[in-house]
Amino acid sequence: MITFNRAGKRFGTLDAVKDFSLEIQDREILGLLGPNGAGKTTLMLMMGTVYRPTSGAISVDGLDVVRHPNDVRKLIGIAFQDPRVDGILGAFDVLNWHLKMTTGLNKEERTERVEQVLRAVDLWDARKKRTWLMSGGMRKKVEDCKVLAQRPKIAVFDEPTAFLDVPSRLLMWKMIRELREEGSTVIVATNMMDEAERLSDRVAIVNLGKLVATDSPERLKGTTKGGEVLELIVGDGQAFPRELLAQFSEVRDVTQVENKVTVYLSSGRLLLPKIVETLTNKGVKIDSVHLKEVALEDVFLSYTGQRLE
Amino acid sequence: MSFSATQVKDSNSLPGGDSTSRLVLQMARRDISTLFRTPWIIISRSLAFIVQLFVFAYLISGFVVKFPNYFEYYAVGSVVGTIASISFIIGYDIFEEAEEGLLDYLLTLPISRRQFIIGRALGGAVRAMIYTIPMFVIVAVLEKFSNPLSLAFAVFDLFLLAFGVTGLSITMAVSVRSANRFDVTLALLELAVSRASTALYPLAFMPGYVAAFAPYSPVTFAADSARDVLEGTGLNLLGIAGLLAFVAIFLGLGATFYFRRLEGGVYA
Incomplete structure (x- = not known):
């Protein structure tokens, strides 16, 4: 379980996240819904130990993110909104190196895993193409594939289908659901309503760094x-x-x-x-x-x- | 696509005792491999070095009458100066990664900040060594340095210098936030460390304001120590001690102190 307990993050005089409390259950797909600048990415980076909360506490599987950052990092995989991939590397090498760093898989297992995800997203033929030469959609797929191939206990996707065409979006949603079925807890930050609605078990609406509502999409609609x-x-x-x-x-x-x-x-x-x-x-x-x-x-x-x- | 049931176990089984050093080495290999993706840089720099040595150094050594065998002095020193310059590059790499957001990604990987910086410094140092070894070989052949032990000690000196400079460069990269300030700071540091040293000219010929600082430059420690061991004078313990202190301060203390603050995510 992931617990945000009155977590806050202040950058100078700006409260990017304020007094944020939320529990995310194991094997849940949580949609973090909010406009740009709502604090979604900051929340995820605090959970991923890149940013330290300036107030409150965050724990992942009972581990405090400030006191046990390295143990927390072993549980989490984050696919960023803007692809964070080494431009000079091809998709295969990007994913292979990511798996070297995040899993205990041997070479054969890594190769099999990378091939599996790259074929699934139709990038296998372009696996050697340097990522800086790829289109935005292709690079985004590579970014998402890092987490899909890693299969972490907690998978975080920031705008996973930005830049993707409709068939690719549907495919990505299917793969994210499969990831959950295999045992991952999934957090999807998005500002796309249909993505939050179709993908999430539960939606947390975030605005101006605060949690304003959380429930299943149906119940949110039904009680409104x-x-x-x-x-x-x-x-x-x-x-x-x-x-x-x-x-x-x-x-x-x-x-x-x-x-x-x-x-x-x-x-x-x-x-x-x-x-x-x-x-x-x-x-x-x-x-x-x-x-x-x-x-x-x-x-x-x-x-x-x-x-x- | 369907996933196997090995999911989650992979991540949990990662942090073993040996995986710690494995992750450090992976981080280092990442930096080293960037060098081999652009081999033309090594080739062109080596050619430039040869031209510099055979044209400029020969010419200058003819003018320098007060200092016998200045060519040899210059040749060894220029290798030392080059390795210092190349070692600074890792800082630019890391700063660029921070600007592009790639550093955020690297900081989410299951490696402690201390391992991260050691891996990056190691990678930067080995990269600088690989880059400079062809130049070192040219100088060794030219000056007929053939004692394997002397050559090994000289290489050790160069490695210590490279390791310390990468630590210094990384510490600057993660400390300075403004791109302009970082560029200026690192350029001035590089200039100070390399030029205010005995790499290319002896202490006795320097103006007083440079000679006051030059003995404490890590490049001086490395250049003097490498020359002594290659020329058969013996081990320059002061130089080696100076280099070890430089590594300890900027890799061990400076960077670790910074990253201890960073651990848990103060980076923002």
Whole structure:
């Protein structure tokens, strides 16, 4: 189990992570969801002993990351958001060296393991190509493959499918799930809603260095403010009169980002005509209306007041 | 793709007693292997060294009338100076890795900070030795240095110098955060250590303000010690002691002290 106990990290005057508490169970896939700069990478680097927490404590399998950093490092494999691969080496050599450093595998076992993952991600034919000559997507695959080949007890992926095309993303998700099935605890930091939703057993929403919500994607959606979402696009520059919707008891919350208004409500189908009529009577120009079930994106918006784009 | 059931055990079985030295050696091999990926650098530098020796050194030694056999003095000293310069490169490598984020990755690997720095220093030193050995051989052939024991001691001197300089260079690389400040600091250090030394000119011919510092330069320790042993004067114990102290300070104490603070992740 991984435990963050009121962990914090301060860089100068900036609190990158503040008062962060979370427990991650063994063999769980946890999606760490947050916008860029939310503190996801800092959390992972603190857990990986690269950054020392400035407050609180973090333990991995009962080992404190500050007091037992080397033991903690033996348990963790991190695939970084931006590929951290030696540009002058080919994919095979990058992975082989990583396994030399992180596993006790012999040469044959390493070769077999590297070939297995490189073939799976369709990079075997390009295994000798220097990584600095590879496309962003290929380099990202090599980065992810480091952890996939290592099969650590705790696998951390930072934006694992950034730069990848759709088939590659699906494949990577499948491989990450298989990693969990083999016994790894997986942490996936992402700012992609569908990735968090489709991959994670549980999602932790992080914003401004703080944990704002955590639960399974379904439960987060199910418990969020009514269960339905009405999206209105209103005229540019128009102040939206939220108070007009206060008369409807089914309306739980209203947020506005530029000209997009999101209304969290229940009984949306019944309420929709009344809301539109009330607003148009008061001179609100409505360009479009869309009623839908709550998505993880809406959950995120309701907790953080901002969209992930 | 399907994984075998050996997962997780691999990582847990990693940290044995012998795996500690294995990881240090792997870290060192990583730096050494970078040299062989660009062999043309060794070849071109060796050719430049030959030209320098046969044109510049011969020319200058003709002008220097106060110092007999200056060519031999210069030849040995230039090898020592070269190895010091090459050993500084590891610091630039590490600083570049920090800028590119590669150092973050290396710091997540299951190797202690102390092992990390020893491995990097060892790799940098061996790399500098490999790089300089062809030049050393040229000088040995030219000056007819043939006593195996003397040659071995001279190589030992060079290695100690390289090991200490890599420690110094790495310590600077992980201490200075600004790229400009790092470049300037390392360039000045390299200049001070190499030029304020007896590598290329004897103490008696130096201006006073250089002569005051030169006896304490690690390059002086290595150059004097290598010359003494190659010329058959005997072991220069003061030089060897100076080199050992240099290694202990900058590899043993300086870097270890820094990385003890780093252990647990103060690096940010």
